[in-house]
Amino acid sequence: MLKGLIFDLDGVLTNSAKFHLGAWNNLAKELGIDLTADQLDGLRGLSRMDSLELILKDGGQETKYSEAEKEKFAAEKNEKFLEQVETMTPDDILPGIPELLADAKAQGLKMAIASASKNAPKILNKLGIMGEFDAIVDPASLSKGKPDPEIYVKAQELLGFEADEVISFEDAAAGVAAIKAAKQFAVGIGSATLLKDADYLVATTADLKLAEIEAAFNKK
Ligand code: BG6
Ligand code: MG
Secondary structure: OOOEEEEOOEOOOEOHHHHHHHHHHHHHHHOOOOOOHHHHHOOOOOOHHHHHHHHHHHOOOOOOOOHHHHHHHHHHHHHHHHHHHHOOOHHHEOOOHHHHHHHHHHOOOEEEEOOOOOOHHHHHHHHOOHHHOOEEOOHHHOOOOOOOOHHHHHHHHHHOOOHHHEEEEEOOHHHHHHHHHOOOEEEEEOOOOOOOOOOEEEOOHHHOOHHHHHHHHHHO
16 A cells, blocks of 8 residues: 655756756866766766766766865865755746645655755755655765665655555656665656656656556556
8 A cells, every 4th residue: 555655856856957967067068078968867866976976987087086086076066056056946846746745645645755965955945845754865874876775765664664655756767776676666757768667657747646656556
């Protein structure tokens, strides 16, 4: 029986994914690296340092910089990202999400956040929806990032549920892989090619309807 929903944040509840990708793209350009659209998409869901490592690898620069230099690049990117976060308001909640959260609440479902972002609490506060969630996984407590299942297993445990009692939502291929490795039901939001392993797929958050998703979950 369905008891809880687990959400990624960036690209699922709000459009902050585009701020992350824009800030990474700018940093990559400064380093002389031109990222393709697919390479940029591949950064979705990855932790800050995993994203930087992948960009350097894509640019053939994986051994060029010291750890201290890499920390500096990541801090610069984060500063730019936070400038964008400061502009966020409840209007930046993606279409369909307020209705989804309200339907879940009305049904007594518990909800958790499984975001790799250390900025998640700040973003949730800016959006005014911090109080909607019963649990938020602290990404600093994880030993591995997505696509490892750890973050989704932790979210499910914080809610006190089993893998087959939750539905998890993602916009990233690495995130869908993490959900499936955690043996949970995965809802993918975005490209059918990128998110081909999801159990249920929608093009945008506006297409998320709890009753329909739950019907697909119950059939599984
Ligand atoms: C994820 C984003 O939610 O958080 C990634 O999809 C980002 O793009 C990651 O790199 C880490 O975020 P932060 O805010 O800790 O740098
Ligand atoms: Mg995401």
